[in-house]
Structure formats: structure tokens, C-alpha cells
Amino acid sequence: MKNLIEKFDEEKILKRPGFLKILNNELSVLEENLTSKLIDNDSLLQGIVTYIFQAGGKRLRPALCFLIAKSTGGITSKHIKLAELTELIHTASLIHDDIIDSSKLRRGKETINSLWNDKISVITGDFLFAQASIRLGELENTEIVKIYAKVLSDLCEGEIEQYSSKFNTDISWEYYIKKSTTKTASLFAAACKSAALLNNQPDKVVKQANDYGLYTGIAFQIVDDTLDFTSSSKDLGKEVGTDLKQGIITAPALYAINSNDERAKQLKILTENRFSINTDNYEKDFDKAIGLVHELGGCEKAKQLANDYIFKAKECLEFITNTELKTYLIKAADSIFDKIR
Amino acid sequence: MKNLIEKFDEEKILKRPGFLKILNNELSVLEENLTSKLIDNDSLLQGIVTYIFQAGGKRLRPALCFLIAKSTGGITSKHIKLAELTELIHTASLIHDDIIDSSKLRRGKETINSLWNDKISVITGDFLFAQASIRLGELENTEIVKIYAKVLSDLCEGEIEQYSSKFNTDISWEYYIKKSTTKTASLFAAACKSAALLNNQPDKVVKQANDYGLYTGIAFQIVDDTLDFTSSSKDLGKEVGTDLKQGIITAPALYAINSNDERAKQLKILTENRFSINTDNYEKDFDKAIGLVHELGGCEKAKQLANDYIFKAKECLEFITNTELKTYLIKAADSIFDKIR
Numbered sequence: 001m002k003n004l005i006e007k008f009d010e011e012k013i014l015k016r017p018g019f020l021k022i023l024n025n026e027l028s029v030l031e032e033n034l035t036s037k038l039i040d041n042d043s044l045l046q047g048i049v050t051y052i053f054q055a056g057g058k059r060l061r062p063a064l065c066f067l068i069a070k071s072t073g074g075i076t077s078k079h080i081k082l083a084e085l086t087e088l089i090h091t092a093s094l095i096h097d098d099i100i101d102s103s104k105l106r107r108g109k110e111t112i113n114s115l116w117n118d119k120i121s122v123i124t125g126d127f128l129f130a131q132a133s134i135r136l137g138e139l140e141n142t143e144i145v146k147i148y149a150k151v152l153s154d155l156c157e158g159e160i161e162q163y164s165s166k167f168n169t170d171i172s173w174e175y176y177i178k179k180s181t182t183k184t185a186s187l188f189a190a191a192c193k194s195a196a197l198l199n200n201q202p203d204k205v206v207k208q209a210n211d212y213g214l215y216t217g218i219a220f221q222i223v224d225d226t227l228d229f230t231s232s233s234k235d236l237g238k239e240v241g242t243d244l245k246q247g248i249i250t251a252p253a254l255y256a257i258n259s260n261d262e263r264a265k266q267l268k269i270l271t272e273n274r275f276s277i278n279t280d281n282y283e284k285d286f287d288k289a290i291g292l293v294h295e296l297g298g299c300e301k302a303k304q305l306a307n308d309y310i311f312k313a314k315e316c317l318e319f320i321t322n323t324e325l326k327t328y329l330i331k332a333a334d335s336i337f338d339k340i341r
Numbered sequence: 342m343k344n345l346i347e348k349f350d351e352e353k354i355l356k357r358p359g360f361l362k363i364l365n366n367e368l369s370v371l372e373e374n375l376t377s378k379l380i381d382n383d384s385l386l387q388g389i390v391t392y393i394f395q396a397g398g399k400r401l402r403p404a405l406c407f408l409i410a411k412s413t414g415g416i417t418s419k420h421i422k423l424a425e426l427t428e429l430i431h432t433a434s435l436i437h438d439d440i441i442d443s444s445k446l447r448r449g450k451e452t453i454n455s456l457w458n459d460k461i462s463v464i465t466g467d468f469l470f471a472q473a474s475i476r477l478g479e480l481e482n483t484e485i486v487k488i489y490a491k492v493l494s495d496l497c498e499g500e501i502e503q504y505s506s507k508f509n510t511d512i513s514w515e516y517y518i519k520k521s522t523t524k525t526a527s528l529f530a531a532a533c534k535s536a537a538l539l540n541n542q543p544d545k546v547v548k549q550a551n552d553y554g555l556y557t558g559i560a561f562q563i564v565d566d567t568l569d570f571t572s573s574s575k576d577l578g579k580e581v582g583t584d585l586k587q588g589i590i591t592a593p594a595l596y597a598i599n600s601n602d603e604r605a606k607q608l609k610i611l612t613e614n615r616f617s618i619n620t621d622n623y624e625k626d627f628d629k630a631i632g633l634v635h636e637l638g639g640c641e642k643a644k645q646l647a648n649d650y651i652f653k654a655k656e657c658l659e660f661i662t663n664t665e666l667k668t669y670l671i672k673a674a675d676s677i678f679d680k681i682r
Contacts, residue, residue: 043501044501044504044505045501096464099459099463100460100463102460118459119440119443119504122437122441122463122466123437123441123497123504125463125467126497127494127497127501129470130490133474133490134487134491136486137487137489137490140483141483142481142483142486145477145486148474148478149471149474149475149477150478152467152470153468153472153474153475155467156471160384160385160386160468163460163464
């Protein structure tokens, strides 16, 4: 077990992007709580949980939560709990998703189901969800309990929709955006909205905080979906084109399939035939499909779509009077696009 | 899918034991909500969820919740939600446990992981947990949120402890009772305690309601563990001796292993050697071990232990002045032992 666990690296904290530097203290407390304070006895899960939280992750959701808190009155101890439970739910859902999608790699590291097994992944995910619930109870705020209950329900819905619509090339844009919302943006929105709620902000501010998180989250998902086509295996930390291979139709493929070009039909057929799975043509067909997504401009259009959502997110920030904090939240939204620029 | 789903059988309701007859209305509402109102669209999960809740189950936890509510001021709409969320958490945890234990049968029916697969089981369990969270939010009671967050944490802890202590014959009685509490009794206690809390009962009554649920739950687990040795496959709805086969040491085996008899050592060695797994002796060794548990009086002593906890549970009912309701709660506790009598 030991050689699987990296020594905790303070350097990581120091390498945070500029707009996160003002959160160094809060993010360090969060890191400490997630890595070493989550389990107090030497159980089976101790090593696994340490492995998970030291595997990286930019803590973007906690960072947005802290920035909204700072912009609406300040970061309280309840905001630390809120940020923690948000990251716990995010992580738990990734672990369970990796079982559902049979994923072997995440962020360039082996997944829990790959390193251990599906059973351990089920327990670990459930454990992290339970830890999130404990923090949710400690917030003593029934409105936030309702918000996060809806997030959990959305996460399942998103996963079910994705599972049910595999290799369905007829999905609509409405369906894709809804799935991106339930699977991803709902949690971003919850973190931002709840951060404002904890600071007793008026309804208008709470709504804008929510929408900033929502649009940022949708942009995040579109960028993530686009990177699956444009990134290298090394940068991606997993195989390129994993989504399409599994039949998950995301923005770049959806643009390509719906484009006004003869080759769109070809891509549609290749995908519906599951790239002639179980035949010698499989790799060739799959590479052809990936090529068509690029040729038909799917990735460029998806980038534009992500950019549109980032623009919408930034439009929600009028409630913030502090120029410095507003700049940080703008940079936070822009940072999502940076990965793909 | 259709032929997997039994037509909803009103008869089932009419066959409820006598002490549950006064709850016919509430239990029917619960049944309706769990089977047909849980999913409002025709998703992948519709058929699965119907299959699960029509597979049976006595709704003992909701029944105890309703009886405590009736004894402390009456059943409100919030108690219906409380009963529902309790059954949802119970069911979700069974579905995830069946993945962890690779169980093929439950209550005489194939498990979700066996009929569908582990991936579907993960999503289904998560979906039911999310539905429970939504109802928990609707109760608008932060104390109950904390109680159920602890239950979720306990359920994981119980499952982890069980997973970690397989084939360990040195576990203590304290460990066994603690595991039975976290795995089972914690949810019973939460349902009873929260039912009293929703009726704004004084601390003393809330504590007694909690303890009634706690002791009833421990007794329930001991009886369940004993039936694994004494019941027939047909009555059990699964293979006999499943726990011991998997290395889970429960009350009957623990009594036998710790008995002052030469054969206790033999049982210990057989178990630690995992019944010579992967050899021709496996079935013979396993049958020998089961025989020794019986010969050494493990089952009789376990029955006595369950009875002791039922006695303790009934001692907690002094707060109830209504003789009829008190009798029902006594019968509810006794009903746990009836299965094994």
C-alpha cells in the first residue's frame, strides 16, 4: 500500500494558479481535513482515502465556494465544511462513476476499481457520501440540505441518462446540456448558492451566485468533453476518445453529427454500429470517427460553446462590488477555458 | 423486463401480522409511494425499482416508526416521509451490500447485481440514497439530518468492519455487538428516535424510543444471523450458512468457537483455513463446521441472546401510557423472535 501513496507535497499548494493564492489558508485546511482527518482509526479505508485525495484534483468547486463566500461577507467555519462536503460528493460520485464506466485511469492514476476492485469502490464511495452527509448536518441549514439532496438526485439522473443513451446519435442539444447540468453543473451551482446563503445574502445575490456556478459548471463539462478529443493521453491522464468509444455522445461529436455535410452521416453510422465492435475493423473505424469529429469542426464549435457559457457565468457577477474579488471570480471562470486554449 | 415484475398484490397487505393491522392505511400509502411514485418518467430504473419494492420485505422499520409516532401524539405527513426514507436507506444499503458480498439471492429472489449487473446496482443504490436525502430535506429538521447522517456513516462502518474481519475467529463479543449496531440497529434506532422527535417529545421519551429501536435492531440482527444456520434454504430465500462460508463470524459461530469444548478448536481451525478452499475437502469441511456450530449449542445460545435484547427493548416502553399501543410495540419486538422460535 505504502508505495501507492505519495508523500504529501506542499509544493502542490504553492503551484496553485494566481487567483487561488488568496485562498491558500482555506485550501490548505481543506487539504489537511480531506487527507488526514477523514478517518481516525486504522481501517481498510485509511490508505485508499489518502490515495484518492493525494491523487490531485484542483479543488475548483471548493475554490469557487470560498471566492463567493469572500465576496458576500467572508469565509466562516461553515464555509469550510461546505467546501469539504462539496469535494467529498464530487469525489464519491467519480468513484462510483468509474465502476459504472469501467474506467481504469483518472487524472493519470489508476482508479480505485482498477487498483482494488468494484466492491471496495462501492464502500469507499458510500463512505465519502456519508462523510458529506455528516458535514451537511453540521451546517444546520435545512435549505442547504434540500439543495444538496437535489444535487445527489441530479448526479444519479445524469449518470442514468448517460448510461441509457449510449450510442444514441439522435440525442438533442437540450438533452446534452441537461445531462451536463445534472452530472456536473448542479454541484457547482449548489456550492456557490450555498456559500451565499450561509452569508444570509438576499435572494437576488443567491440567484446570481447559483447561476455563476451553473454556467461555470456547464462550461467545465463541455471543456472536459472537448479535451477527450483534443488532448494527448499524457495530458489527459487517460486514453483519448474514451467517451466516444463508450458511446457517450458529447458536444464535439454532437456538432459533427449534426453538421450539414455528407461526412456527418458516415460518422453517425460508424457510431451507431459501435465502430464494428468485435471485428478487425474496430480500431480503424474508431480512428476514422475521431478523425471525422475533428474534420467536421466539432471541437472548434464545442470550444465556442464553452466560451459562451463562461461569458454567461461572468455576466452573473454584477452583485460583487469588490473589484479584486470580482477579478478572481472572472479568472476562475476563464481558467476553465485555459485548459483547452 | 415485464415478466420479472410481479403484479402488485393487495393480498400481501392483508396478510400483515395482527399488530400491523392498525397501520394498514399508512403502510399502504408507503407501499404506493415506494412502488409507483418514486420515478415519474420511464427511465432505466423504473422497472428495477418496482422489482425491488415488490420483492417483499416486511416494512418493519416503517412499522416501528409509525407505532412510536402513534404512541407519542400521532402519525403526521412528516412521519410518512420519515418511514419512506428509512426504508429507502435500508433498501439502498442492501443493494450495495449485495455487490460487496457478491450475493445472488435475497428474500428468495435474484439480487439486482445478479439479474442486471454491479454497475446497475451501484446506480440503483445511489438513486435510492438520493431519494432518501430529498425526503430528509423535506422534514426540515436539522437534528434528524444529523441522526441519519450518522446512520449512513454507521452503515459503511458496519460493512467495512465485516469486510475487514472475514475469517477472523478472534473477534470479541463487543466487536460483534458493535457491528450489529452499526450495520442494522442504528437505522432502527434512528427511525424510532426521529418519530418521537417529530412529535416534540421530551428528551427522556426520545431516549427511550431510541433505545427501543436500538435493542430491537440488535435482536433482529442476531435472529437473522441465527436463521442463517437454522433455517432451510427455502425459508431463508438463500443458501444456508452463507455468512460462515464468506468468513463472517456471527453469534452462533462465536458462541461455538468460544465454548469450553475441545471441538471448539476444530471449528476455529476449519474456519481459519477457509474450509480448505480450492481443495476437494471444501464441502466436507464446511458441512463439518456448520455441524460443530450446532453441536456446540451456538444456535441455542444465540437465540437466548436475541431474547435478552428483546427483553431490554420492551423495558424501554414505560413512557407509553396507551395500553393498546404498548401491546403492539411489545408484539413488534416479540415478532422478531417469532421467526426463529
